[in-house]
Amino acid sequence: MNNALPNPREEKKNAFTASDGMMRFNRVSPVSNGIFSLIFIVLATLCVVPVVFVIIISLSSEASISTKGYSFIPAQWGLDAYGYLWKMRSTIFRSVFNSIGITIAGTMLGLVLTTTLGYVLSRKNFFMRRFYIWFIFIPMLFNGGLLSTYVVNTQLLGLKDTYLALILPLACSSFYIIILRTFFTTTVPDEIIESGRVDGASQLRIFAQLVLPISLPAIATIGLFLTFAYWNDWYQAMLYISTSSRDLYPLQYVLVNIERNIAYLTNNAHVMSADATVLPSETMRMAIVVIIVMPIALSYPFFQKYFISGLTIGSVKG
C-alpha cells in the first residue's frame, strides 16, 4: 500500500501472465488514453507553472518589471532581488533560522507526544484505553474556537511573543495519534512486546527500544506531516507575535508582513543611503517566496510516498 502505483519494472517482469494479458485487453481505447493524458498534462502544468513563474519573476531585473510587468520572458534577467536579500541578510537569516529552529523543535516535540500516546492506545490491556480514546476523539468533534484558544494561550499560559506560541499549539493532533495507533496495532507483533515483558523490560524501554525502531516508516510519515505543517505555518505567528517582537518572525510571516516591512525598510534605507528609490521590492518578495518554496518543491517528490502511506492508514476506519 506504500506505493499508490505499481512499480513499472515489476509489471514488466510479469508481462506474460494471463492476468496481465487480460488487463491489456481491458484497457481504455487509445483515443481515451490520449484525451486522459492531455487532461493530466494540462493539470500538471497548471500546478507547476506558478512556481516556475515566481522563480522567473525573482530572477528578472527591476527595470524589466517596471516596463514589462511580470512576464515569463523578462526583458532583462538580474539578481537584484537576491542581492537585496543579501544586503538585509541579518533580518532574512534571522527569520530563516527561526523557521528552521521552530520546525526542528516542533517536529521533535510532536513526535514524542504522538508516538507515546499512540503506543499507549495500541496496548489492548491498558485499563484507561476507552477513556483515552474518547479523550482524543472529543477534540476532533468540538473545539474552543479561535477566541477562547487565543485568550487561554495569551492570558493563562502567557505564550504571547514567545517561540513556544509557534511550537506548542501545533505539536499534537488526534489524527496523527490515530494513524500511529493503527500502525502499532497492525504492524508491531504482540510477540515482540510480550518478549520484552518476559525479559523484564519496562514499558518505556519496550516502547523506546523495541517498538520505535521497527516503526520507522510510520514515524517518518508523522515527522513529515509535522515538518511541513511547521515550515508552512504563518497563522500562529500572526496571532501571537506582535510587531514589537520582529526577531521571532518565521519566514512565512515575514512574507505576510512584507508590504509593511518594505515600507519600513524603505524608510530606514532612506535615512541611511540615497539609493532607496531603486529598492527592488517587487522582485524581492518573489525571491522570499522562492526561498520558502524551493526546499519543499525539491524534497517532496522523494518524501511523498510516506505521506501517501500516512494518508492511507489515516483514512482506514478504526
Add this chain to the structure above:
Amino acid sequence: MEVRKGFIKNGSVAVKKKKRKQKGAWIDQLQLLLLAAPTTIWYLLFCYLPIFGIIIAFKNYRVAAGKGFIWSLLNNSPWVGLDNFRFLFSNNAQKTLQMFRNTVGYNLVFIVLGVAIPVTLAIMISQLYSRRMAKVCQTAIFLPYFLSWVVVGYFVYAFLATKEGLVNNLLLSFGNSPVKWYQGEAIGYWPYFLVFLQLWKTMGYGMVVYMAAISGIDGTLYEASVIDGASKWQQVKHITLPLLRPIMSIMFIMAVGRIFSSDFGLFYRTTRNSNSLTSIYTTIDVYVYNSMFNTSRPVYGYTSASGFLQSALGCIMLIIANSAIRRFDPENSMF
C-alpha cells in the same frame, strides 16, 4: 487477548505468563499512564482549557488587571445568558447572515466538487497506459498541497496584480482595458477564483487518497466482469465506485463536520483581505479574526458567540452526517 491465544497454544506457558502478569500488572499500567502523561497535559492545556473557556460566550468577559484568565472569567465576568447570541442575530443580523451564507455556501461547493473531481481524476489516472506518466503527473498535481496559502497568495498576485500582473498585461496587449482584480469591480469573479484555488490546492490530496483505494481493489473482479462482457463504464459504475464508497463516506462525513469552518488562509490571504471584497470572503473564521484583531480592542461577546455556534453546529452536523450514513450504509459510518 494475547494471553488467551497463548493459553490455547500452550497451557503451561500461559499459566506462567498469567502469574507474571498479575504480579507486574499494576506497575505495567502505571508505566503506560506515565508514557501517556505528556500528551495528556498537552491535551488539557491546548484542547480542554479552550473548550472550558467557551463559557465566555455566555458571559460578559472582562479582564481583571493583574489577575489570570480563570479568575477573570469566574469572578469578574457576569453571566449574561444568551445576550451575546441575541446581539449576533438582531443588531448584527445582516453580517451574521452573510458570514454563515459564505461559510456554508463555499463549503457545499467544496464538498460536491471535492469528492467528484478527485474521484474522477483518480479513476482516469489509473487507466493511463504509461505508469511513468501517471506517476509524474500525480506528483506534479500533489505539489500545491504542500504550499502555504501565503505562498499561494503570492502566486495569485503574480497573475492578478493591477500594474505588473500577467493577466492585465495580456489584456493590455490584446487591446483590452486592465481590470483592478482586488477591487470592487472584479467582485463577481472572486467566488470562482476561490473555488478554483481551493480545488487547485487540495485536488492532489484527494486524488492520492482515492488512487490508493483503487490500487487496493482486487484485479480479479475486473477480469471476471470483462469475461461477462462489461464495458469500461460499467466496470467503473459497478466495481470501482461501490468499492470506493467506504472511503468516500469517511471523507464526506469529515467534510460535513467542517461545514461551518473555513480555511482562513484561502479567504484571508489570497484576497489580500481587500476591503472592497469583504462580502465575498468574510466567513465565520475571517469574521472572528477581524473582530479580534482588526479593531481597536477585541470584542469578546459576540465573537465568542459566533465561535461557539461554529463549533457546536459543526459537531451536530458531523453527528447528523454520520447517522445518515449509518442508516443507509451501516458499514461505512465513521463511529
